[in-house]
Amino acid sequence: MRHPLRLISLAALLACAYASAGDRSSQFQRCVAKCESTTCDTFNPPPLMRLTRWTCTDNCKYTCMHAISDFSVESGLPLQQYYGKWPFWRFAGAQEPASVVFSLLNLLFHVWGRGEVQEAMSNDHPMKRYYLTWSVISINAWIWSAVFHTRDTPITEKLDYFSAALAIMYSLYFSVIRLFHLYPVRKRNPLSGASRSVDKPFLFYVWTAACTFVYVAHVSYLSLALRFDYTYNIIFGLVLGMTHNVLWLAYALPASLSLFRRFATQPKSYRPFYANEAAKAVILTTAATCLELFDFPPWKRIIDAHSLWHLATAPLVVLWYDFLLMDAQDKGWKEHRV
Structure with missing residues (x-):
């Protein structure tokens, strides 16, 4: 018995x-x-x-x-989660080796993208500094993503989440600067060839202050709260990301439906031939993010939906850099140089 x-x-x-x-x-x-x-x-x-x-x-x-x-x-029983995570086989001390590898892959693509921006964009392009800063912030985010997936601790978790939030926030920040022409420019007189500096518009300082305040408040709330508010953190990232995506979808609208001038020196109806690339990048990025909704036990305790999301975002980094560089080389920028 x-x-x-x-x-x-x-x-x-x-x-x-x-x-x-x-x-x-x-x-x-x-x-x-x-x-x-x-x-x-x-x-x-x-x-x-x-x-x-x-x-x-x-x-x-x-x-x-x-x-x-x-x-x-x-x-034949279903796997259970432990401490909010599926069971993964560790490798070389890493708790989630697949997510670590795919995070590093994203990092490498941002390193590549930074090199492309540095080489392809002239130093007097008003958006170059923002794209280079974005690449550094993104590299930092993927470093901490790799660290977090190597060892999940309260400190590495916060560094991962805060770095990711900063990357999303900065993506929205430079997108607004680009699409609403808040960048500094230098205008040239077509007759004399002389140029004069034009200061950044007042809205640039308002937008910069607003983004800084929101990010500091976000980090402060999550750091000082008795418990880390995961729901709020997700909503914060989704709102920023969706706003960013909507702006670039508006950029890709047909010329007859344009909501704003894509270039300050061009009419509202001017729509560059590569505008669809913005919509493609947004749609594919959104589709990749949907992987987070399909949570399933890891295959062979190695690959799960979250790691596949990191894998899916890696080639999209190339797509975004390619689009930003095409946009930066458009004829609409000829009279806009710092």
Whole structure:
């Protein structure tokens, strides 16, 4: 009778586990407690695990998570999440190696894009400084994304989220400057050839102050709140991202439906031939983001929807840089140089 009783006990434990998150199950908690009591006195992790700050407790949680997940797979039961994440096989100390690799891929494309902007755009182009700054901010965001997916801690989580929010905010910031012509320019007299500087419009300073205030308030709220407000953080990013996308979709509208002048020196009806590229970039970016909505257990405990999202955004970086460079080289900029 011992085996049937053991199965009944195990079934009860699994029922409890599936009634709540995996890390809240008594089975998981007992496993971790036993692991800590039997292994922590002699815990000696390899160098890469020491480098990525794996403690004995962390390792016990990882071991128990996969032990329970192994049983679930063998029994045909669904995998459970632990601490808000699916179970992943770690590699070289990284908790989510696929997301780390794909984050670094995005980083490399931004490094490439920065080089393209530096080479293709003249130094007196009014948008060059903004695109170069955007590339640096994006590189920083993907660095912290890779760090966060290597080791999920409260500090790396905040650095990842805050860096991502800054990248989204700055994308909207320079888009408004570009589309509503808030950049500084130097106008040339067609007769004399002389040029005169034109200061940045007052709205530039208002927009800069507003973006700075919103971002500082965003970081302050999430940093000072008793608990990290994940729902608010998601809504904040979505609102900024959707606003950015709507602006570039407006840029891509047919000439007969133009809502604003795409170039300050061109009529409202002027629509460059590559305008559809903006719509393509927006649509594909939105489609890639939808991967976040289709959460599913990781394939082979390696690839999940979130990592696929990071993979999908990598080629879109190239698409955005290509579009921005085509736009920067348009004839509409000929009389607009800093």
